[in-house]
Amino acid sequence: MSVNELFKQDLKVINMGLESFYEELRSQDVDTIHVDWKPAAGGDKKMASLLGRLKGL
Amino acid sequence: MIQSIVRKNAYYDSVTLMLISREMKSIEGVEEVLVGMGTELNLDLVRNLKMFDANLEDVTPNDLFIAAKFNDELVTMEQLVNSFDEQINRKKEASAGDYRPPTLRSAIDHLGGANLVQISIPGQYAAEEAETALKAGLHVMMFSDNVSIKDELRLKQVAVEKGLLMMGPDCGTAIINGVPLCFANVVSKGRIGLVGASGTGTQEITVRIDQLGEGLSQVIGTGGRDLREEIGGLMMIQGIEALLKDPETDVIVLVSKPPHPTVEKKIVDLVKQADKPVVIDFIGGDAASIIAAGATPCVSLEDAARKAVALLRGEKAEDFDGFDAPEEEIEKLVSDAASTLAADQKYLRALYTGGTLADEAIKYLGENYPIYSNIPLTPDRALANLGGLEGHICLDLGEDEFTRGRPHPMIDPLTRTEFFKTHVDGSTAVVLVDVVIGYGSHEDPAGAVAESVNAARERLLAENKDLVVVASVTGTDKDPQDLAQSIATLERAGIIVMPSNAQAVRLVGRIMDKIGA
Numbered sequence: 001m002s003v004n005e006l007f008k009q010d011l012k013v014i015n016m017g018l019e020s021f022y023e024e025l026r027s028q029d030v031d032t033i034h035v036d037w038k039p040a041a042g043g044d045k046k047m048a049s050l051l052g053r054l055k056g057l
Numbered sequence: 058m059i060q061s062i063v064r065k066n067a068y069y070d071s072v073t074l075m076l077i078s079r080e081m082k083s084i085e086g087v088e089e090v091l092v093g094m095g096t097e098l099n100l101d102l103v104r105n106l107k108m109f110d111a112n113l114e115d116v117t118p119n120d121l122f123i124a125a126k127f128n129d130e131l132v133t134m135e136q137l138v139n140s141f142d143e144q145i146n147r148k149k150e151a152s153a154g155d156y157r158p159p160t161l162r163s164a165i166d167h168l169g170g171a172n173l174v175q176i177s178i179p180g181q182y183a184a185e186e187a188e189t190a191l192k193a194g195l196h197v198m199m200f201s202d203n204v205s206i207k208d209e210l211r212l213k214q215v216a217v218e219k220g221l222l223m224m225g226p227d228c229g230t231a232i233i234n235g236v237p238l239c240f241a242n243v244v245s246k247g248r249i250g251l252v253g254a255s256g257t258g259t260q261e262i263t264v265r266i267d268q269l270g271e272g273l274s275q276v277i278g279t280g281g282r283d284l285r286e287e288i289g290g291l292m293m294i295q296g297i298e299a300l301l302k303d304p305e306t307d308v309i310v311l312v313s314k315p316p317h318p319t320v321e322k323k324i325v326d327l328v329k330q331a332d333k334p335v336v337i338d339f340i341g342g343d344a345a346s347i348i349a350a351g352a353t354p355c356v357s358l359e360d361a362a363r364k365a366v367a368l369l370r371g372e373k374a375e376d377f378d379g380f381d382a383p384e385e386e387i388e389k390l391v392s393d394a395a396s397t398l399a400a401d402q403k404y405l406r407a408l409y410t411g412g413t414l415a416d417e418a419i420k421y422l423g424e425n426y427p428i429y430s431n432i433p434l435t436p437d438r439a440l441a442n443l444g445g446l447e448g449h450i451c452l453d454l455g456e457d458e459f460t461r462g463r464p465h466p467m468i469d470p471l472t473r474t475e476f477f478k479t480h481v482d483g484s485t486a487v488v489l490v491d492v493v494i495g496y497g498s499h500e501d502p503a504g505a506v507a508e509s510v511n512a513a514r515e516r517l518l519a520e521n522k523d524l525v526v527v528a529s530v531t532g533t534d535k536d537p538q539d540l541a542q543s544i545a546t547l548e549r550a551g552i553i554v555m556p557s558n559a560q561a562v563r564l565v566g567r568i569m570d571k572i573g574a
Contacts, residue, residue, distance in 0.1 A: 020497075
């Protein structure tokens with residue numbers, strides 16, 4: 001969807017990270033969902049990069 | 058006593074944890090407490106605070122820890138943990154019932170028709186998630202920083218190829234289809250579109266447009282590095298092209314620090330072809346190429362707003378470098394302010410939470426006065442070179458050096474409150490502050506400033522001295538904190554509130570001239 005098509009739609013937002021940003025969108029009745037995000041592979045950098053490569057396959 | 062506990066695989070975002078840490082610090086008997094995820098940065102902070110113990114040896118970024126230094130006659134670790142649980146449960150209860158998918162992909166499946174992903178996870182993970190979003194055809198707003206310039210380039214190239222917005226990394230402000238994202242104000246809908254590479258610069262322009270009675274069609278953020286040579290202005294160009302095509306936009310405003318010359322040329326070439334008026338504030342940059350492109354240069358953020366409004370109304374866009382109030386009124390303000398100061402009160406303390414607003418102050422006042430800063434005009438004016446408090450200081454308190462392990466001062470006023478205590482003394486003449494309200498910001502930044510000013514005045518009373526404090530509020534009457542209420546709070550504390558940052562800075566310049574600072 002191009003930028004100009006986006007301008008014609010209602011905003012539907014996926015929020016990842018700071019929960020306060022999600023709460024503020026919700027308080028404005030914006031259609032939104034918050035991802036219960038955690039670092040991949042428990043924050044283990046080596047494992048995460050391995051997972052990243054597998055996902056790229 | 059120093060103690061810590063670790064909870065394996067319990068993830069919470071950094072701002073939530075920093076705000077809880079702060080609450081816990083106010084418990085009687087607690088000397089220091091840090092609640093965080095086991096990242097290297099957080100563990101460094103624990104070591105610096107000398108609270109590292111064996112419990113923390115195997116902690117990972119996916120584990121939560123609480124480390125505390127406390128008087129065990131007054132409080133126990135168990136009580137501290139209970140306090141944490143109470144606060145986190147309160148948060149959970151507030152959002153009970155919402156389904157929270159574990160991954161971006163499951164969120165895309167769950168929220169049918171999602172069109173934008175807002176990312177504020179730690180920088181080292183942010184690029185991968187953004188790429189997933191872009192490849193799924195979603196626009197991205199990325200507040201996360203610490204993303205490499207190489208990743209930024211790659212993400213923006215993918216976005217351009219797919220015709221998507223990749224706002225950021227380190228993008229704090231956007232308003233898309235009337236919805237303020239991250240740090241943004243509630244402004245009227247209107248026919249001025251904006252592309253901004255600087256967050257509070259964008260906020261200041263949008264609120265002034267709103268106050269002048271016009272509104273915004275779209276506000277696109279690019280992140281602060283977009284106009285560097287390496288990125289080549291990819292998102293600013295994408296934004297300009299979209300606004301040129303947008304039937305709801307009649308005038309375009311661009312705001313950024315001065316771009317790299319090669320990037321400036323690309324933008325200017327694009328603007329030359331524009332069939333809509335374009336107002337450009339390359340803060341402190343050269344006006345000649347802007348004029349040559351048939352666009353309108355600006356002398357301040359407020360000036361950009363005024364010119365955009367004038368062009369929209371078919372009026373002439375003239376430089377505005379004065380005051381809304383008549384000259385007699387300004388002269389009286391300056392004289393009254395100067396008369397409250399003792400002969401040895403000479404120095405400026407400009408304590409900013411907004412980086413672009415601080416930049417605007419330094420560039421203006423730096424023409425006539427040596428201003429020491431963490432973002433100095435020249436390296437010899439670096440704050441470290443001042444050594445003490447005898448000199449003019451203007452700080453951007455949102456820079457990394459002041460925000461390690463604590464939220465940005467726009468979210469939590471604590472950093473500025475501390476600077477009021479340490480940097481405002483009997484030699485201070487004028488304090489200059491910004492008060493940025495709107496979504497993302499603290500619930501009452503004006504109240505926090507008023508408290509700091511009252512406390513500073515009380516301290517100076519012992520020396521029989523007073524202070525001059527000048528502020529401006531970046532906000533609108535539609536913001537949750539409310540502009541009128543914020544102004545009233547400041548004025549009750551004897552603070553002079555000017556209608557814009559530019560006018561506040563100019564007034565401070567006049568007061569400094571008057572007292573021979």
